[in-house]
Amino acid sequence: MKEFDYEYFYDKVGKINGWNFSNIKCSSEGVKWDFYEEVIKRCKKTDVLLDIGTGGGENILRISFSLFFLIGIDLSSGMLETAVSNLKNSNVSNVKFFQMSSYDLHFPSGFFDVVSSCHAPLSSTEVYKVLKSGGWFLTQQVSEADKLNIKNAFGRGQAYDKTDGALKEKYISELKEVGFSKIQSFEYDAIDYFERPEDLIFLLTNTPIIPNFGEDKKDFEILNEFIEKNRNVKGIQTNSKRFLIIAKK
Secondary structure (H helix, E strand, C coil): CCCCCHHHHHHHHHHHHCCCCCCCCEEEECCCCCHHHHHHHCCCCCCEEEEECCCCCHHHHHCHHHCCEEEEEECCHHHHHHHHHHHHCCCCCCEEEEECCCCCCCCCCCCEEEEEEECCCCCHHHHHHHEEEEEEEEEEEECCCCCHHHHHHHCCCCCCCCCCCHHHHHHHHHHHHHCCEEEEEEEEEEEEEECCHHHHHHHHHHCCCCCCCCCCCHHHHHHHHHHHHHEECCEEEEEEEEEEEEEEC
16 A cells, blocks of 8 residues: 655645644543653753654743753755744743654764653664654544544545554564663544534644545545434534653663
C-alpha cells in the first residue's frame, strides 16, 4: 500500500482553513490524560524542550511558563505559518518555531532536557541523539483502532489495514534498540460525541482519517447513514484510541 503523503495533505488543508479546529463541538468520555500536562510533570523551570510535529504551536505556547525555553518544529510550511502567527499574537517570549523534518534534527547532541511528540511521525534515533542523558521523551500517537466505526462504515481509513497496537510496539522496540531505559506505555479508548453533523464533516474533511473524504459523492451518503446509526442523545458516537509512551535516556 502506498504511504500517505502527510506533508502534502497538511500543507493543502492548512492553507484552506488555517487549522482552526476550535469550533468543533465534541465531548469525550474515558480520556485518561492530557498529553502536555504529562509533559510538564517531567519538566523543570530550567529545562529546554523540543516539540516534534508542533502544528500550530498552541500546546507549547500554553505550557511555555513551565520551562526556560521551548522549540517547536514541523515539516509543514502551512502549519509553521500558523504557529508563527500564534506566537506573534501571544505574550510569550521563550518559544521559537522552525520548519524541520523529525528524521533529520539539526540540533547539537544532548541539547534538550525533554522531547515531546504528539500525533507526529518521529525517529527514535534522532530523539535519542538530541536528548540529554537522564532526559525524558514522551509521545502520544493515534492507535490503529481509532474512529473504528467510521472506518468500518467507509471500508477504508487511516491505518485501516494495520493490526491494532502494531505502531505502539514498533516505537517501544525502536526506543529500546537505540538505548532508552524505563520505557512505560499506556493507552485509552475514549468515546467521542460530536454534537452536529457539521462537526464530523469538518473533522473528516480536514484530517486523514478517511483519505480523500468528500471527493466521491457516495462519501456523504455513507456518512449520512453512519450518522443515523450512531446518533444518540449525547451526539454522534465514535471513539478516540490513543497510546502514550514515556521513556528516559
